[in-house]
Amino acid sequence: MTEQVSARRILLAPLDPVHDVGLKLIAKALDERGHHTVLLSPDVTAEEVINTALEHDVDTLLVSRTIGYGVDKALGRLVDLAEASGLRDRARLVVGGMAIKPEFVAELGFDAAFGPGTEVERAVAYVEERPYIPQADRAQKEKRDITAGYDYRFHHQAIADLLDQIVDMILDEAQGKTSPGVQRTRLRDEMLTVQHQQAQGGISASQAEETQRTLRLAYSQHCEELITAFYAGGRMPPRTRTLTGSEVANLIAQVNQIKGQWASPRLQHVAGQPLIFVQYGTGCPAMDVLHMKVAEGWGADGIIHFDPSWEARSEGLIEGYVAHHESGTLVTFENLKLMKDALEPATIYQVRAHRGLNTSEMALLAGHAGADMTKVNIIYGSLCGGTDPERLMVDGIEVLRIAARFGMSIDVPANEELSGVPAYKTFASMLIGAKLALRLGARPVLQPLLCYAPDVMIGGQMADNYVDFNAAKFWALQRIVQAPIWPGAPVGFFTHTEDRVQSAVTTALHTALTASLGAGMVIIASVDEAYAGGPIAATSRIDALRAVQEVFRFFGHATIQPTPQAELWADELVDNIEGQLRRVAQAESFTYCLYNDVLATRREGAHPGRFGQGTVTEA
Amino acid sequence: MGTSQVLKRVVDALDVETFLLCRDEEEGRALIQSLLKDMGFEDVDVVFAQHVGHGARLRARAYVHRPGDHYGWLEEESS
Numbered sequence: 001m002t003e004q005v006s007a008r009r010i011l012l013a014p015l016d017p018v019h020d021v022g023l024k025l026i027a028k029a030l031d032e033r034g035h036h037t038v039l040l041s042p043d044v045t046a047e048e049v050i051n052t053a054l055e056h057d058v059d060t061l062l063v064s065r066t067i068g069y070g071v072d073k074a075l076g077r078l079v080d081l082a083e084a085s086g087l088r089d090r091a092r093l094v095v096g097g098m099a100i101k102p103e104f105v106a107e108l109g110f111d112a113a114f115g116p117g118t119e120v121e122r123a124v125a126y127v128e129e130r131p132y133i134p135q136a137d138r139a140q141k142e143k144r145d146i147t148a149g150y151d152y153r154f155h156h157q158a159i160a161d162l163l164d165q166i167v168d169m170i171l172d173e174a175q176g177k178t179s180p181g182v183q184r185t186r187l188r189d190e191m192l193t194v195q196h197q198q199a200q201g202g203i204s205a206s207q208a209e210e211t212q213r214t215l216r217l218a219y220s221q222h223c224e225e226l227i228t229a230f231y232a233g234g235r236m237p238p239r240t241r242t243l244t245g246s247e248v249a250n251l252i253a254q255v256n257q258i259k260g261q262w263a264s265p266r267l268q269h270v271a272g273q274p275l276i277f278v279q280y281g282t283g284c285p286a287m288d289v290l291h292m293k294v295a296e297g298w299g300a301d302g303i304i305h306f307d308p309s310w311e312a313r314s315e316g317l318i319e320g321y322v323a324h325h326e327s328g329t330l331v332t333f334e335n336l337k338l339m340k341d342a343l344e345p346a347t348i349y350q351v352r353a354h355r356g357l358n359t360s361e362m363a364l365l366a367g368h369a370g371a372d373m374t375k376v377n378i379i380y381g382s383l384c385g386g387t388d389p390e391r392l393m394v395d396g397i398e399v400l401r402i403a404a405r406f407g408m409s410i411d412v413p414a415n416e417e418l419s420g421v422p423a424y425k426t427f428a429s430m431l432i433g434a435k436l437a438l439r440l441g442a443r444p445v446l447q448p449l450l451c452y453a454p455d456v457m458i459g460g461q462m463a464d465n466y467v468d469f470n471a472a473k474f475w476a477l478q479r480i481v482q483a484p485i486w487p488g489a490p491v492g493f494f495t496h497t498e499d500r501v502q503s504a505v506t507t508a509l510h511t512a513l514t515a516s517l518g519a520g521m522v523i524i525a526s527v528d529e530a531y532a533g534g535p536i537a538a539t540s541r542i543d544a545l546r547a548v549q550e551v552f553r554f555f556g557h558a559t560i561q562p563t564p565q566a567e568l569w570a571d572e573l574v575d576n577i578e579g580q581l582r583r584v585a586q587a588e589s590f591t592y593c594l595y596n597d598v599l600a601t602r603r604e605g606a607h608p609g610r611f612g613q614g615t616v617t618e619a
Numbered sequence: 620m621g622t623s624q625v626l627k628r629v630v631d632a633l634d635v636e637t638f639l640l641c642r643d644e645e646e647g648r649a650l651i652q653s654l655l656k657d658m659g660f661e662d663v664d665v666v667f668a669q670h671v672g673h674g675a676r677l678r679a680r681a682y683v684h685r686p687g688d689h690y691g692w693l694e695e696e697s698s
Contacts, residue, residue, distance in 0.1 A: 239687075240687075241687060247689075247690075247693050250693045250694070251693060254692075254693075282631075282686040283686035283687055284686035284687045284688075286690065286693060287630075287631065287684070287686045287687075287690070290630050290692075291630075294630070323686065323687040324686070324687060325685070325686065325687035326686075497667075498666055498667040498678075499667050499669065500666075500667065500678065528666070531666050531667070533664045533665075533666065533680075534632075534664055534680065534682055534685070535631060535632075535682070535685060535686055537631050537632040537634065537680065538630045538631055539632075539634065
């Protein structure tokens, strides 16, 4: 008992033929806090309840009801008797349980009603006449350094040596080269620096304006026509519009009203279960902010920005608070900052920059906006993302330098599997990207997909279950390097359907498998993942988050056990990864490998991209 | 609060889930879309349909606000 709360006398009566566990839990909590409780058995009459309450002179009567049949009659009779006996004048009447709808029982004359899912602590707080404050562990999340604790030590020396040779090859080949993307990135960096200096009062508004004009002009000279038209005359790209000042102001006001006002729940039931990330990119930063707040409210630990696909294939980025009437939200500094500032402090924020002609500038904007993570994979982006290999090599290296500069960890996705490339080749490429990131001072995260990939559909490795081959992929990478190995986005790729129940279940089970494999983070899809007819709805995000929360509760520290076949496949993957890296290390150059089917073949689904072809020049 | 005021607060879409007695999936899809249009929604689609035996399990959607629209929840009185 705390000093501020005096001991109360409470009668707890299950006005129900069978169910009483809720009252037992509340009684236990009240007893532990020093209150005097009397707990009746189920199946008592209203008369017995009232008589017992009078006998013990209670100040609070808590009754519960689980079965819906006859609930109104039973509760009505109890209130009538309480009034007739005089109990109503000196005790508070409270009702709770599965059958209770608060709006209904208030009309009957109860002082309070608690519906299904009410926390024990909330009922205790009511008895003690104090505000209910959610538990501290629910209310306070802290942002984690998601790569902390990993030393990136290679367990497989032969693979480490091959990767070093390949990284040397890449850096030699890229030495002294630049691209329009890199040049724009440097100009954007200057623009943001001027903006910052002006905000700090370091330079005057007129000086800043003049400098920005000069920099924008130089920037637009490295852009294609669509973007140049924006800088020259303010012409917006198709299907986009600038948010109005009042829209932005109202959004910020709404966010400020709710920010920090709720207790964002933990999805994890026990320590060590992975953080949960969701992806956004509805097209509109205002809609995104609403979706992000919904995701946070239902427990998401991290948010990942998706941009429109055409943005990867256009030279240059525009500016401002810009909405897009299609999937994918434009990357502008203003958009990213708006969304970053809307997040709770503990929420991890990532901006993808893993393919395309604006890759390095996106990483820069992410860094300036305060993002915690970015994402790049030169090989995936150039073989399956449409960008010219040489161009993405140059721009990708710039991304890694930017990630190191801003302290952003960097996801190295392995998405070639989605195009049909076998897992071992995909992993060899991912390891090259990770080793390159380490050489340039960034901290990579390996992202193997837990998916039903085309190569596996054909090969039959998942004919029996989704567990073994996915486990083998994780184990293979864990045998090679001590690094964060977390499944790529979203977990369970190609297993979702438009059925929201099936979609939620497959996401939850893949998440449980990920937890069993020791991953620290999972990116999940909404239950609209397989629906292509329109934007993802906010409720679809909640469905997936709730499913994950439930599967975390179900498993706790228990794990999914793969069959012995997983070990065999893991061994095979490690051997094949080494063989693949040996072939790359023996090639004449890195870009030769990309253009000539060494890293993956056209038949497998790897097609060297053409966007940005011929744009790499000597610096 | 009137219907239009409530709809202003819908972040994006309104989903309707039901089981409709129908000959096949095609009829189920047509019927549920027709229902939503009769309710006054214009931007409607069927997210999921599964027909078995005598009826279909359906999830239909009416978009109230699509990304990039002028949202009711961002108007002055909503802030």
